[in-house]
Amino acid sequence: MNHIRVNGLRGVELAVFDLKQTVEFYCNSWGLEEVATDGGAMYLRGTGAEHHVLTVHERPRAGLVAINFSADDSRAVDGLHARALSMGVEVIDAPHVLPAIAGGGYGFSLRSPEGQALNISCDVEGHAVTVTDRSRPEKLSHVVLNVEDIERQERFFCDVLGFRLTDSTARMNFIRCSSYHHSIALARAQGAGLNHMAYEIPNFDGVMRGAGRLKKAGYGIEWGVGRHGPGNNIFSYFIEPNGFVTEYTTEVDTVDESTHVVGTPDYWAGLMNGPDRWGLAEPSKALREAMSGKFTDERNMLCEDVISRKLAG
Ligand SMILES: [Fe+2]
Structure with missing residues (x-):
């Protein structure tokens, strides 16, 4: 592949309603760890080498702020x-x-x-790997974006950033860097x-133990435990305090560039009946709504209402 390309996913940045509540969830229940704090932002790491995999910014409106990628140099x-x-x-x-x-490091930003x-x-400082508990996330695995024009977004990621299409279903395109x-x-x-965003857990046992920890904290599994078709990854989905969907995943496939054939929507429709290979897991209604952004949007509107009433009053 061309050297001038993105070569990995570092992390995701979110705007959140309540920094304290969000950080409590991600540190005490989800399994990340605080690295640094800077005004209204906090940087959280997983057990892998990446400096931080999640940045949370306290803002009046919740939403996706940015996705962070790495490049060679x-x-x-x-x-x-x-x-x-x-x-x-x-x-x-x-x-x-x-x-x-x-x-630190060297970089720039653009917009899709x-x-x-x-x-x-590139050249962002890393950490020593600290895998002491295999139920904690190692790194950010993937980010799934809702898109209005899938062909346009795919062309952007592939032509500008060097991504390649790995698999395609009737609903989703899976692209790799x-x-x-x-x-x-x-x-x-x-x-x-x-x-949604997904965090990689070292193994299946870790996914189950992580799910147990979340259940005890009051966050039940909204979809899973199951195994996806494209990627072959085991999954377990949750809704976090801001209404974002977050996933534990493990056993994600790797691609051999010399032999890989892109799976088409027809191929996947013929192979599987739905997105769970095991056929056991159904997403909850709440999860479907959260994936559409409904919960976050509703809370944003509620906050705007409160602010406008305060300003008016
Ligand atoms: Fe996922």
Whole structure:
């Protein structure tokens, strides 16, 4: 593959209603760990080497702030920036040295055709791997975006950032930026937004123990435990305090570039009846709604209502 490309998923950045409540969930129940805090933002790491896999910003409106990707080196970062400019993509800033509090490094930001901010960086400081509990997330596995124009979004990720299509179903396209089956998936939807994010757990036993920990904390499994078709990954889905959908996953396929054949919607429809290979798991109504962004939107509207009434009063 071309050197001038994104080569991995680092993390996701979310705007949240209540930083304290959100951090309590992600540290005490989800299994991440605080790395640094900077005003209204907090950086959380998994057990893997990545400096942080989740950044949470306290803001009046909850939502996806950005997705963070890695590139090989400064030449790749500069090359991606130049390519984005030459292709008329909205570039948010030019490559620059990144803040030390977030692990430093060198990078820039751009925007996808449907408005998501994407940060691309290299040379970010990592951590020693601390796998002491295999029920805790190692890293961010994938982010699924709801998209209005799937072909346009896919062309952007592939042509500008160097992604490749791994599998395609009637509803979703799974795209990769490394040998990992997919780091991004695009889901056909009515509006653009975050469908869900998934964190990789080292093994199946860890997924089950993690799910048990969440259940005890009052967060029941909303979908799972099951095994997906594309990616062959075991999954377990939850709704976190801001209404975002978050997943524990494990055993994600890797792709051999020399032999891989893209799975088509017909291939997957013929192989499976639904998105769970085991045929046991059905998503709850609440999960479907949360994946559409309904809960977060409703809370945003409620907050706006309270603010406007305060201003009026
Ligand atoms: Fe997923």
